[in-house]
Structures are given as C-alpha cells and as structure tokens.
Amino acid sequence: MAALCESFTLCGLGPSGGVGLGGLLALEPGPDPxxxxxxxxxxxxxxxxxxxQKPLGCWSVKHGQILTCPVVCNFETCEFIAVHDDKVLRIWKNKDINLDKVFKATLSADVYRIHSLPNGGPVVLFKGGGVRTLDVLLEAPQQEIENVISDEVIKWSEAFMEGQQPVLIFATEKDGDYFVYIQKPKMKSLHKYKLEQQELSKPLSFTAYVKNQSITLLCLYSNDSVYKVLIPLQKNTEEEEQILSKSLLVNLSVSGSVLKGTSFVVLDKDHIAVLGSLDxxxxxxxxxxxxxxxKFQTLQTSKHLPLGTSGQLWCHEEKFFFTHGKVLTVIMYKCETSSLAAAVGKLKDSQAPDLSSFVNWDALGDEELVVSFQSQQPLALKPESKMTLRSKSSSVSKVQPGTLSAGKLARNLQDASPAVLEDRLKKLMSEAQMPDLHAIVGYVVTALINKCKVNPYYYPKDFLLEIIQTQDLSYSLCPDLMAVALEKKDVYLLQLCLQRFPDIPEEITYACLKVFLSMSENHLKNIDLDLDSVICYIDIELNNKEVKTEIVENGFSTELEQNILDTKIPKKTPLPTEGEFCPVGLRKAALLNAVLHSAYSETFLLPHLKNxxxxxxxxxxxxxxxxxxxxSEKINTTLPGTHSPTVNQIMDWMCLLLDAHFTVMVMLPEAKELLSRLHKFVRAQVRFYSELNKIEESLRELQRLNHQRDFQTYSIEVLELI
Incomplete structure (x- = not known):
C-alpha cells in the first residue's frame, strides 16, 4: 500500500529562490541524506x-559559460564536480566560493553526464559512449576517449555497483531504433543490445536497478504503458548485438482514464511513481x-497538480521532487508491504499471522478433501496430490471404500445428535494432519453452524471457542460463524474472531461495533472476555467504582432529588478530560479494541459507519x-498490553468517525465540547512534536560539529539551545 503524505515548497524558480529562470537541469543527492x-x-x-528548506551553498560559473552537466557530489571526498561548456571539469569543496579559483581540467571529449556512486566514486560518461572513472581521468585529462556509438544520441544513463565494480548503463537512439549499452569501466567490458521495437510507440523515459546478477530496465512508452526488460550482467554469448524482449509491467489506465506519462521512478519492487497528464x-x-x-496492476494514489509541471520527477530519501508552477515542490510518501490485504484495505498489525499461512485456497474443493471414515476406527485425513481438472472427476470415482470427502462427512454428521456430532468432529480435528487441516476445520465449523441454523436451541459455544482458540481460521473458511454469533450476541466469540481473522468484511466489522456499543455495562459484567488489551492502562477501580455517596443538604437527600430530576430533565453526559476516567467500562473497552485492530478498507467501511x-x-x-x-502520555506512543491499539489505528478510526458523522458532531451539544478539546489537544501535540523535531535537528548539527573538532586537551563546554 502506498500513500502520498504532506508536501512543502523547497524553493522558488527564480534568482531569489536559488534556481535559475530556465528551470532545473537535474537534482542529485548531496553529501548528507x-x-x-x-x-x-x-x-x-x-x-x-x-x-x-534553505540553501547551504550556491556556486556559479562566470558569464559566457554554461553548465552542461548536472553537478554531483563525490561521496568519498565530499567534493562537488561540475562540467561546463561540455569539456571543462571543475572540482571544489563546500568552503570554496569562487569557482574560478578551484581545480580545473579541460578534457579531450564532450561529457554527457557524471554519475557518483556512494562506494565506487564518480564515473564519467562521454557523448561518444566512452566511460572513465574520475581517478583514471584525472591522471591524464587529455587522454583520448574512444567513440563507442556511431550516429547515435544518448537519451538516458544510470550507474550501479555490482560488488566492488561500477556498472554503467545507457540508452541511445538512431533512426527510431533504440539500443542499450552495458559498460564496466574497470574491467573494460562492453555489451550492446537492441530494444525490441514497439509498433506505433516509442520509449519516453527509462529507469533501472540491479538485482540477482541482472539489470532490470523499465521503459515508459508513448502507448501509456510501462515495460520491463531483463538484462544479464554476465553475458556468455559473443554476439555483437542481441535483441532484448520486453514484457508489460503495468498499463497506465484506470476507469476510462489514461495517464500520459512524462517521467517515472521506481519506489520498491512493487511500486512505481509516474508524473504525467491524466486524460x-x-x-x-x-x-x-x-x-x-x-504487482496488482492498480492505481494506489494520485495528486492533482493544477499549476502544471516541467515533466521532470526525482525521488530521494522517500521524497518526490518536481516543479509545480514557479516553485520546486517536495512530497513525502510511504510504501508498505505489497499484498492483497494492503491493496484493498488496511493491514492488521504486523504481528498478526499472514493469511497465506493458514488458508489453502486450493484445498477448498469439496471432493478434494478425502477423510478416512471407518465405523470401528478413528477419523484420519488421507492426503492427496494436486490433480488437473480433467483427472479430478475420474479420481473421485476411485475413492476407496471407507473414505468420505470432508464435505460429505460433515453433511452426514449434520443429522447426528449434538453429543455425537461434537465427539466425531473432535476426533476428526485430533487425527487430521497437514496440509489440509485448516480446510477440514472449516468444514467442521460449517457443520456446527448448519446444525445451529436447523436447531435454534443448539449453540455449542464452548466447542466453538475451543476451535477458534486452538485453530488458525479465517472468515472465508467459515463465513456464517460471525453472523450466528451476532445473532446470539456472543461477544466473546466475536472478540476472538476480530482478533484472529484477517479477512472480515467491513459490514460484519460494523455490525460488531454497533453491538458492542449498544450493550449495557451491567450485561457485560457477567461475560468472560479477553482483557489483555486494556488491563494495563485503564484504571479498573475508577471504572468499576459506583458513585453512591449520599450527600445531605438541609436535611434532604440529594440522591433522591437527583432521581426525580432525571425523570424530567435529560442529564448531560460528562466529558472525559486529560487524565480522567475512561468513558466505557473495562469489558466494553476490550471489545472496542478488537474492532480497532481489525483490517478494513475505508471505502467499504465508511458507508456502514454512517448508519x-x-x-x-x-x-x-x-x-x-x-x-x-x-x-500521548508515553514518549513512544505505545499502549501496554497485548492486542492494544496503536496510535495510527486510533487516529484512522477517529478520522473515519468524524468523516461519517461530521454534521451530527457539529450539531450535538454534548459533542461540541469534545470536539473543542480534541482540536486543542491535537494542536498542542503538533506544536510539541514540531519543537521536538527542531531539538533533534539541533542536536544532530551539534554532533556533526563535535565530530569535526579534535580536542587535544580536557575541556568543558556548555551548549545553549535557543
């Protein structure tokens, strides 16, 4: 799951903003993250x-000269490297001011670009396709540079590290054909490839990354699609030119709209960011x-840019950089684990078991789960290998006597008495072995639920609790279980399901929330629940304390007067303040925490929450x-106990609830004071964390300054933060 976060302006596009009126040539990483x-x-x-959002240094070449190559930082020496007028190389340090007085070298060929690698030093790519590392180039700046390409124009280039060796890749174009070159300058290795042609479209932008001894080249084409090309780093064949085939990675279209991309970057193995025009x-x-x-071919998020862009997009330290109107805008982003749950809704806590660990979707066919069933022997699972659809029908007829499919067994046992049913099903679960154990348990629960539907007076609560607590299940394996529990108002079973099931529909989650909120505290007193999520931070005595103190004024009992007034005037519900008691009881709080922990999608939950x-x-x-x-009482913002809600879950649900009931909250008198307190509290928290960020940056800067100084003698320093 990916999301765009807060944004801010880094600088303006003009002399006062530190960037020329002509726009940006490039953005490169600096000496610090x-x-x-x-x-x-x-x-x-x-x-x-x-x-x-402030400049630390600015350098300019003199009038009549022009920077023809993006300035980069040599991470090994913390020096800056630039090329102006195609051939003139400049190297300087941060303390240097006048570029006329820094190191200068005139090269023998035009430079296309310099790539700086954190552990490999700078690599220089010339317009003729020649490549040199900076240290080799500085030994003889006028050395002859070979022409690797002929009548081709370089369109894009990138550099990587493979072990201890730098690798440079660049793409060229000639008469509508596109070529890819892979160079290892230290090994003097060069390989040339030709990109497979795409009818009526051409590549507009490139990006690449190295993984598993191969380069993955991604190409954004003019037909609104991104293609993937795999290039091995170890080429065994001696062919001079090999055609690279490509595969479709993602089509940039959704709901009838097409994204005309201009540039893109790779965020992780499952996410890319594309800047373009949505038609x-x-x-x-x-x-x-x-x-x-x-991975799932879906548009995760988008942000409209009404002021227009230059079509350039850069990514650095989980931040996007692009021009928006007359400013350079920065947008932070986050990418979570790419899974189906993340693609369609919010994931459960990272400690929750993965759905794939206990749901075998291939084993849910009724006839594929074969169980040994002998009248005189215990039940056992007979394992089967996977079969094709063609052989499946014939294999069912060959099932040996004395065996039944789990589905048929469950249907046969449905007519048995409750005692016989539970006894047989316990034997089945005790004898069944992997890999289809969880599917068998799903049939077991289904058999019990069907029995409950036939006989309204039958509800094996203890046996169902035992199954939920000892077996890894999901909502999909027993979809009617929670519906029956809701009908029976079995809140303990619902709590366990919310804690353990990762795929509960939003409609069921809302139904549980409504039942939990509507139940009285007195009714919950006699129900056993899992209180691990609340017992460490909710004051039990204060919540269980009943205010029965009788105050006598002028010979009359105020308690009696209050009871009379309660029948005439609705009493205002007192609002909790900071440090005051919890507005719900201990058991209801535990049930609500289970709801907060459940996975959901905002799109599907919000319509139900409005009811x-x-x-x-x-x-x-x-x-x-x-x-x-x-x-907020704790610095780490983490509540004690197991299954306790996180601050992100609390904030997400709070925002959802306010979105669903905004008008109601504004109109209700008892909600106004709460909203006011909430607003003040959040505003105070924002100010507090803002100050903490300032202190963190100040301490980091002091630490950096202290590392630069070498104290030869004992000294005492007093640091004052203003």
Missing part, C-alpha cells in the same frame, strides 16, 4: 537542506503525480479521544 544538489539550465548549482474522455486533461502497484446512531458515535469518539490522550 537531507541534502540535495540542484543544477539549473544555466550557470548555477545550489546545495539545499531539505528539512529546513479522460470528454474531460480536460490534468497533470498529476500517481503511484502504481505493479451508527448518534449516541453510540459520540461514545465511540470519546473512547478514541481517551485512547489518544493515553498514547
């Missing part, structure tokens, strides 16, 4: 500190930044506010 180097289409290079039939196209999941009655909605919001205050 928080630094970037901006090279404009002119004479100037600027070093920016991203977190402070929809009958609508005006609009520029936007998008993130695509290549929550106003009284329950306010109560739920008060509890969420209480949890948020409790989280």
């Amino acid at each position: 928080d630094h970037v180097l901006l090279t404009d289409r002119g004479r100037t290079a600027t070093l920016f500190k991203v977190s402070d 929809a039939s009958g609508k005006k196209s609009k520029e936007c930044l998008t993130i695509w999941n290549t 929550l009655p106003a009284k329950e909605a306010v109560l739920f919001l008060r509890y969420l506010y209480y949890l948020y205050v409790k989280c």
Whole structure:
C-alpha cells in the first residue's frame, strides 16, 4: 500500500529562490541524506537542506559559460564536480566560493553526464559512449576517449555497483531504433543490445536497478504503458548485438482514464511513481503525480497538480521532487508491504499471522478433501496430490471404500445428535494432519453452524471457542460463524474472531461495533472476555467504582432529588478530560479494541459507519479521544498490553468517525465540547512534536560539529539551545 503524505515548497524558480529562470537541469543527492544538489539550465548549482528548506551553498560559473552537466557530489571526498561548456571539469569543496579559483581540467571529449556512486566514486560518461572513472581521468585529462556509438544520441544513463565494480548503463537512439549499452569501466567490458521495437510507440523515459546478477530496465512508452526488460550482467554469448524482449509491467489506465506519462521512478519492487497528464474522455486533461502497484496492476494514489509541471520527477530519501508552477515542490510518501490485504484495505498489525499461512485456497474443493471414515476406527485425513481438472472427476470415482470427502462427512454428521456430532468432529480435528487441516476445520465449523441454523436451541459455544482458540481460521473458511454469533450476541466469540481473522468484511466489522456499543455495562459484567488489551492502562477501580455517596443538604437527600430530576430533565453526559476516567467500562473497552485492530478498507467501511446512531458515535469518539490522550502520555506512543491499539489505528478510526458523522458532531451539544478539546489537544501535540523535531535537528548539527573538532586537551563546554 502506498500513500502520498504532506508536501512543502523547497524553493522558488527564480534568482531569489536559488534556481535559475530556465528551470532545473537535474537534482542529485548531496553529501548528507537531507541534502540535495540542484543544477539549473544555466550557470548555477545550489546545495539545499531539505528539512529546513534553505540553501547551504550556491556556486556559479562566470558569464559566457554554461553548465552542461548536472553537478554531483563525490561521496568519498565530499567534493562537488561540475562540467561546463561540455569539456571543462571543475572540482571544489563546500568552503570554496569562487569557482574560478578551484581545480580545473579541460578534457579531450564532450561529457554527457557524471554519475557518483556512494562506494565506487564518480564515473564519467562521454557523448561518444566512452566511460572513465574520475581517478583514471584525472591522471591524464587529455587522454583520448574512444567513440563507442556511431550516429547515435544518448537519451538516458544510470550507474550501479555490482560488488566492488561500477556498472554503467545507457540508452541511445538512431533512426527510431533504440539500443542499450552495458559498460564496466574497470574491467573494460562492453555489451550492446537492441530494444525490441514497439509498433506505433516509442520509449519516453527509462529507469533501472540491479538485482540477482541482472539489470532490470523499465521503459515508459508513448502507448501509456510501462515495460520491463531483463538484462544479464554476465553475458556468455559473443554476439555483437542481441535483441532484448520486453514484457508489460503495468498499463497506465484506470476507469476510462489514461495517464500520459512524462517521467517515472521506481519506489520498491512493487511500486512505481509516474508524473504525467491524466486524460479522460470528454474531460480536460490534468497533470498529476500517481503511484502504481505493479504487482496488482492498480492505481494506489494520485495528486492533482493544477499549476502544471516541467515533466521532470526525482525521488530521494522517500521524497518526490518536481516543479509545480514557479516553485520546486517536495512530497513525502510511504510504501508498505505489497499484498492483497494492503491493496484493498488496511493491514492488521504486523504481528498478526499472514493469511497465506493458514488458508489453502486450493484445498477448498469439496471432493478434494478425502477423510478416512471407518465405523470401528478413528477419523484420519488421507492426503492427496494436486490433480488437473480433467483427472479430478475420474479420481473421485476411485475413492476407496471407507473414505468420505470432508464435505460429505460433515453433511452426514449434520443429522447426528449434538453429543455425537461434537465427539466425531473432535476426533476428526485430533487425527487430521497437514496440509489440509485448516480446510477440514472449516468444514467442521460449517457443520456446527448448519446444525445451529436447523436447531435454534443448539449453540455449542464452548466447542466453538475451543476451535477458534486452538485453530488458525479465517472468515472465508467459515463465513456464517460471525453472523450466528451476532445473532446470539456472543461477544466473546466475536472478540476472538476480530482478533484472529484477517479477512472480515467491513459490514460484519460494523455490525460488531454497533453491538458492542449498544450493550449495557451491567450485561457485560457477567461475560468472560479477553482483557489483555486494556488491563494495563485503564484504571479498573475508577471504572468499576459506583458513585453512591449520599450527600445531605438541609436535611434532604440529594440522591433522591437527583432521581426525580432525571425523570424530567435529560442529564448531560460528562466529558472525559486529560487524565480522567475512561468513558466505557473495562469489558466494553476490550471489545472496542478488537474492532480497532481489525483490517478494513475505508471505502467499504465508511458507508456502514454512517448508519451508527448518534449516541453510540459520540461514545465511540470519546473512547478514541481517551485512547489518544493515553498514547500521548508515553514518549513512544505505545499502549501496554497485548492486542492494544496503536496510535495510527486510533487516529484512522477517529478520522473515519468524524468523516461519517461530521454534521451530527457539529450539531450535538454534548459533542461540541469534545470536539473543542480534541482540536486543542491535537494542536498542542503538533506544536510539541514540531519543537521536538527542531531539538533533534539541533542536536544532530551539534554532533556533526563535535565530530569535526579534535580536542587535544580536557575541556568543558556548555551548549545553549535557543
């Protein structure tokens, strides 16, 4: 799952903003992870500190000269390298001001680009296709540079490290044909490839990465698609030119709209970001930044850019950089584990078991699960290998006597008495072995639920609890279980299902929430529940304490007066303040925590959440506010206990609830004060964490300065933070 986070402006596009009016030539990493180097289409290079949005240094070549290559940082020496007028190489340090007085070398050939590798040093690519490492080039700046390409134009290049060896890849174009070159300058190795032609389309942008001894080249084509090309680093054949075949990675279209991409970057193995113009039939196209999941072929998120862009996109330290109107904009992003649960909704906590570990979807066919069933012997599972569809029908007829499929067995046992049914099913679960154990348990639960539907007075609560607690199940394996539990108001079973099932539909999650909020505290007192998620941070005595103190004023009992008034005037529900008691009891809090821990998709949950009655909605919001205050009491914002909700889950549900009941919350008198307190508290938290960030940056800067100084004698220093 990928998402775009907050954004800010790094600088303006103009002399006052540190970037020339012609726009950006490129953006490169600086000497620190928080630094970037901006090279404009002119004479100037600027070093920016991203977190402070301020320039740390600015260098310009003199009038009449022009930077023809993006400025890069030599990470080994913390020096900056630039090329102006195609052949003139400049190298300087951060303390240097005048570029006329820094190191200068005139080369014998035109430079296309310099790539700086963190562990391999800078690598220089010339327009003729020749490659040199910087140290080799500086030994003899006027050395002859070979022409690798003929009548071809370099369109893109990138460098990587393979072990201890730098590898450079670049793409060229000639008469509509595109070629790819792989060079290892230290080994003097060169391989040439030709890209497979695509009818009526051409590549617009390239990016690549190294993995498993091969280069994965991604190409954005003009037919609104991204293709993947695999290039081995170890080429065994001596062919001079090999044609590279490509495969479709993702088609940039969704719901009738097509993204005309201009540039893109790779975020991780399952996500790419594309900058372009979104065209929809009958609508005006609009520029936007998008993130695509290549594993599931889905558009994860997008952001409309109404002021327009230059079509350039850079990515550094989980931040996007691009021009938006007359400024350089930075947008932070995050990418989570790519899975089906993440693609369609929110994942459960990372400690929860993976769905694939206990759901064998291939084993759910009724006739594939064969169980040995002898009248005088215990039940056992007979393992079978996977079969094709053609052989499946014939294999069923060959099942040996004394064996039954699990589905047929469950149907046969459905007519048995409850005692016989539970006894047989216990034997089945005790004898069954992997790999189809969980599918068998699913049939077991289904048999029990079907029995409950036939006989309304039959409900094996203890046996169902035993199954849920001892077996790894999912909602998909027994979809009617939670529906029956809701009908029976079995809140303990619902709590366990919410804690253990990773695929509960949003409709069922909402139904559980509504039941939990509507149940009285007195009814829950006699129910056994799992209280591990609340017992460590909710004051039990304060919640269980009943205020029965009788106060006598002028000879009359105020308790009696209060009872009389309660019948006439509705009593205002008191609001919890910071450090005050929880608005719900201990058991109801445990049930609500189970709901907070369940996986969901906002799109599917929000329509159901809008049906929550106003009284329950306010109560739920008060509890969420209480949890948020409790989280803020600790520096690590983590509540103690097992199955406790995280601060992200609390905030997500709070936002969902406010979205679903915004009008109701504004109109209800008892909610106004709560919203006011919530607003003040969140605003205070924002200020607090903002100050913490400033202190963190100050301490990091002090640490960097202390490392630069070598104290020869004993000294005492006083550091004052202003």
